Amino acid sequence: MIPKDTAVPIRDDIFWIGGDDRTATIFEGAFPIPEGVSYNSYLISSEGKTCLLDTVDSSIASKFWRNLRKTMDGRDLDYLIINHMEPDHGACITQVLEAWPEVTVVGNSKTFDMLENFYRISPKNRMVVKEGDELVVGKHTLRFYFAVMVHWPEVMFTYDVGERILFSADAFGTFKAVSGALYADETDFDRDYLNEARRYYANIVGKYGAKVQNVIAKLKDVPIDMICPLHGPIWRSDLGYILGKYDLWSRYEPEERGVTIAYTSVYGNTAAVAERLAIMLKERGVENVTMHSMTVEHPSYAVADAFRFTNIVFASTTYNNALHPSMSSTIEDMEIMAVQNRRYSVIGNGSWAPQADRIIEERVSGMKGMTKVGETLTIKSSLAPEQVPELEALADAIAASVSES
Ligand code: FEO
16 A cells, blocks of 8 residues: 555665646546546666656646655756656656756657757756667666657657566556555456556557557567556556557457447437447347447547447437537547447437438448448437337347357
8 A cells, every 4th residue: 555645665776656646637638537547657766876767747746756855865866767758747857857957868869859849958968768778777777668659659668677677658557546556456457447447548549559569569578577657556466467458459359248339319319219229238138238428428438448349339319410519529539549340330310301320320431340230220309119120120230249249
């Protein structure tokens, strides 16, 4: 358990100096984080040498500085390694350089361009590294592996060769504050974190599956005992669990057989059809069915379930002779995050000139590897009693597709 506001040793001379933010409601100006988020930073202090790995977001700067000052105990900082320049980890870089102007900043050429662009600072001492370069800090040999576009171009991982620790930037991180648990094995990760880890991956990194695969392949033969991400708990056991999830997600393979139903409804009639379909699917033995009301829910939740399950149902009303804007932005997010290789079904509603079904079909069929399941169901204002068999047939087709997958 983490004592409040304190640095925690993860090895004799390596310290976690991060913290939780439970006050922010939106991450990256885009994603709701109702359960907060954590920011991790790490400090190596070995044989008289000190090295900071990334900083934190401005929201927890005071905690970070308290932890850092306490752990530094009046010494000078020798190195600052920047694995990722996004400001949720770089917000304290300027202050670090003010506190220790002689510090050697370690990054790649893209890191320094971004440092200049974000903060208009140009460190006096810099070490520009290339793939595979090493830096010795006391008894630690640190090797740099580039993780280009996971999820920014400058991202790199730092690998402690002796300790077999991978400092993995955003990779293997998650939304949700860590609630006292520093390590994943101190949590019921599957129950308490997996949904938020998947939502984080799908919406932050999801587009870059091929790049994640490159890094997984690169690290295949590198012995790793611990993974230290910049968000969420540290992995020190069962690393195959989170590596396996990343492998599946980045290959765009579903984790589970199941159906997610994303719908928009103005007066409750499209919602009623979606709910009736969900009941029919459960009656047909489909174990996993989730529903997302896109008029009230952020698209990131539906995107995450699109990564999770084999089947997606899109059900939407027509709005101003176009697709309801909430469904439009949901599909747009799935397009952007490269959702692919899924089975999809379509339900459209329109009171006088239905357009939703046609637009959904056009856009979703344009996504890579998408397979249509069942016939499109088009309703006018509400489901007519004589259309129930059509809905039953759609449920039959989806249930068969799930069990075949
Ligand atoms: Fe957590 Fe890409 O920043």
